[in-house]
Amino acid sequence: MLTSPAPVHRARTLADALAWRATHPHATVLAGGTDLMVFLELGSANPTSVLDLWGCTELRGISEDGRTLGALTTWTDMVRHPALPVALRDCARTVGAPQIQNRGTIGGNIVNASPAGDSLPMWLVTDATFELASVRGVRQVPASAFWLGYRKTALAPDELLVRVHLHPHAGDRLHYRKVGTRLAQAISKVVLGGRLRIEGGIVTEARVALGSVAPTPIRAHHVEAALLGKPVDPAAAAAVADDIAPIDDIRSTAAYRRTVSANVIRAWLEGEAAA
Amino acid sequence: MTIGIGIPRADGAAKVTGRALYVDDLRPEGCLYGATVRSERAHATVLAITLDPSYDWTGITLVTARDIPGRNLVALITEDQPALADGVVRHVTEPIALVAAPTRDRALEAVKHVQVTYGDLPYNLDPEAAEGHPVAIYGTDNVFKRIAIDKGAAAGTVAGIVHEGTYRLGLQEQLYIEPQGMIASPREDGGMTVIGSMQCPYYVHKALKALLGHDRLNAVQAATGGGFGGKEDYPSMVAAHAALLALKTGKPVKLIYRRDEDLRATTKRHPAIFRIRSVVAPDGRLLEWTASTIFDGGAYNTLTPVVLSRGILHLTGPYRCENVHLSGVAVATHTPPNGAFRGFGAPQAMWAVERHMDRIARGIGVDPLVLRRLNLLRDGDTTASGGVLTDTGGFAVLDAALAAAEAPLPPITRHPGAGTNHARGRGLAMVFHGCGFTGNGEAYIKGKVGLELRGSRVTILTASTDIGQGTETIFPQIVAAELGVPLEWVDMAPHDTDLVPDSGPTVASRTTMVVGGVAQKAARKLREALQAETGLATGDIATLLAARTSSAPLRVEHQYIDDGSVQWNPDTYQGDAYPTYGWSCAIVDLDVDRDTGEVLYRRFISATDVGRAINPVLAAGQLEGGALQALGWATSEEVVLDARGCMRNDRLTNYIIPTAADAPEMVTLLIEIPFAGGPFGAKGIGEIPMDGPAAAVAQAIEAATGAVLDNLPMTPERVLGAM
Secondary structure (H helix, E strand, O other), X not given: OOXXXXXXXXXXXXXXXXXXXXXXXXXXXXXXXXXHHHHHHHOOOOOOOEEEOOOOHHHOOEOOOOOEEEXXXXXXXXXXXXXXXXXXXXXXXXXXXXXXXXXXXXXXXXXXXXXXXXXXXXXXXXXXXXXXXXXXXXXXXXXXXXEEEOOEEOOOOOOEEEEEEOOOOOOOOEEEEEEEOOOOOOOEEEEEEEEEEEXXXXXXXXXXXXXXXXXXXXXXXXXHHXXXXXXXXXXXXXXXXXXXXXXXXXOOOHHHHHXXXXXXXXXXXXXXXXX | OOOOOOOOOOOHHHHHOOOOOXXXXXXXXXXXXXXXXXXXXXXXXXXXXXXXXXXXXXXXXXXOHHHOOOOOOOOOOOOOOOOOOOOEEOOOOOXXXXXXXXXXXXXXXXXXXXXXXXXXXXXXXXXXXXXXXXXXXXXXXXXXXXXXXXXXXXXOOOOOEXXXXXXXXXXXXXXXXXXXXXXXXEOOXXXXXXXXXXXXXXXXXXXXXXXXXXXXXXXXXXXXXXXXXXXXXXXXXXXXXXXXXXXXXXXXXEEEOOHHHXXXXXXXXXXXXXXXXXXXXXXXXXXXXXXXXXXXXXXXXXXXXXXXXXXXXXXXXXXXXXXXXXXEEEEOOOOOXXXXXXXXXXXXXXXXXXXXXXXXXXXXXXXXXXXXXXXXOXXXXXXXXXXXXXXXXXXXXXXXXXXXXXXXXXXXXXXXXOOOOEEEEEEEEEEEEEEOOOOOHHHHHOOEEEEEEEOOEXXXXXXXXXXXXXXXXXXXXXXXXXXXXXXHHEEEOOOEOOOOOOOOOOOOOOHHHHHHHHHHHHHHHHHHHHHHHHOOOOOOHHHXXXXXXXXXXXXXXXXXXXXXXXXXXXXXXXXXXXXXEEEEEEEEEEEEEOOOOOEEEEEEEEEEEOOOOOOHXXXXXXXXXXXXXXXXXXXXXXXXXOOOOOEOOOOOOOOOOOOHHHOOEEEEEEEOXXXXXXXXXXXXXXXXXXXXXXXXXXXXXXXXXXXXXXXXXXXXXXXXXXX
């Protein structure tokens, strides 16, 4: 049995949550709990108080057009939503296992800011914006400006992530690849998101993002630049060497991550070139 | 007849509905919670154990080696391992002291406030540097055991085509789902009862007797969530600790390991290094086979000599050769002791042998399958130790597996987020596995089984435990079949050393084949006792029971009798190494992702000579579970040690066992070549599925990509590096 002496505030509305948050900026925020419970068991989280958002049902679910996702949207919600791009639904299906998918939330994944977070490259390549709220008001922060360093985000102490907004072009030629330690219950060694706009056979927009290869999820700007202005060129994958800074850790090696990052980008581009 | 049918497991309903009581489900009145203070050093003198003066020690009890009333050791083969370190620690995680507290949280917290002062000593983690290392761990030369077997012409005198290879593998964790755990409770007679997760109640009994200095004690098995060898000897340590805390506090004490503690501290599969030199004729016939090995035993002896023994005795693989030279040494390093794990040395040997057979095939340009068929052992052949083989099943399982492999592969499962740049390969491995104890082990152990008749109910009294493999189901099947009574008439007594005789340990693929055979003979004795009591000659149990005038319980016991069929000299390693052998062929179809080196299993076929399947469903379950455990060993399970020899990836999130999603479709063929010495012809099957899959996977990866891998595990990092 896992016990924590920390008092828990169970918010039922966003207004309640924000008001409580304003006076408890050091409280640990609980959404689905699939990370927090592990941290508690490991002893790496010792919350003094907990803000439980799970009851804020207004933060859960995906709009009918698939453009707006509440922060408490679970992976299962994503898997089942017909308007979401297939690559995003695939991404949700690679998180943990069905039990985790039923409970884990996109908001938790984004705010925990693990470099290995399965969904994070996808928010980068879809040009998503994160809606952050506090009693002071609401602001929109692009995904590309949200992860500031290892497990550091742009959230102010009194702010909560409330919604994710996808760009209208999010579903165009969107690609997701996860290289994990196994086929379920796996933390990624390399995770790739990609998106291309191709007009008249020429790449006019490229988004490439990776996880687990740097302290934060990152855009592969060198690869993106190498892709623009010409037909899809799989050789652009080699430029990823200048974009990433992988390390040796308990799950894999820097060398493997370098090779595999280039390989999975090339494999994606070869598929796009042949399409 | 209750043999050969897949009746549901006797313990199944209780386990799937949550009614089965594992040790952590038990809450004796007034129970305290224990926790263990462990060494943070690989080798050091313990200068002082002090209590943090700023911590509130109210209600907390500390136990050190000084509190041990009997002998400070975990009694097993030798007496080198202390229950609690006394003055010196020889591996990281070695137990130094114990605490008991009213709650588990307080016990875990208190452990952090026990301050150990160390005097650091030099240490060695490298098994290849261990023998004769200036820092002695065991004896004067750090050698636990040395074995050599020679057959035929002197080494190096046979002419032919020579191949040499080196093959390595690391630790593997058993990963039973239920961590180690025990409750010790003081008895009214001044003795001690321990109940917990264990394979071998009498091992625990023996260890406690030495530790406590008396035998007013009993060991009881609770429902046990898997063992795989990991609960063969280590529960003696956990029981010893719980008992010391219960003795000092006078209260029941529960000691349950956390998963990370269990992974760091408990025994694992022995790492090994093999060097093989073969001489073959141009057609591939084996002319000479010279193999040597080093097994890393860790800091204490535990079961290491026996593991090495089985490893050496399997180091020819299932192949015939007239000139054989096998040698091995098990050495001590400053690492947590390694112990029993499904296969017990044989999977290590089989990995090296099968990889070397592939090396030969590659070298002379012969199909690996043809090479194996050419050299496969058959009836009348002699093993390396000179034993003459009967009941061999090599060709039968090979042909059955190949026939099954003709069927088309199942369609590819599309995994979200996965790639499609795949190379397909198929690999095959042939193995044999000695069933039961090595050599004259059974004659030494002399296992016993009792039967007790009350009315028409027959209760089996045995120390052979069910750790998931099906003993509770199979023993009643055997006894009911022998007596010719309905299965419902037969049940099992609790595995409590106060109630059941010593049947020997639950290990070595011996439970069904050996102890099941003793149970069958006990059933014959029961019939004879009824015939004597009633004066009737009939063998029909219903008639005998009807004729009984006494209502008193009738109890019989049978003990294993050495019938001389196994001739073995433990000093020279000559003779019949095992009562019989199981045989198995593994064929794996897999895809290798060319971009990532990931291996995706498509289909796993095994054909295994089981002698006779008492319960085919349980038999297939053993074989399939063992195969998946072996596939994990092949490609994902790797124990990562830090500079002190401590396991770093001590979590289920980073020690990577396969999930259901990773498992291939399995085709499991039971081939029955009866063993006259087993009940209804049964051979042991618990371990053989561990032997072949890894080598089959290596061959398949080679077929798919050309990458040659001679070391385990074949992680994506290593596969990609070799491509």
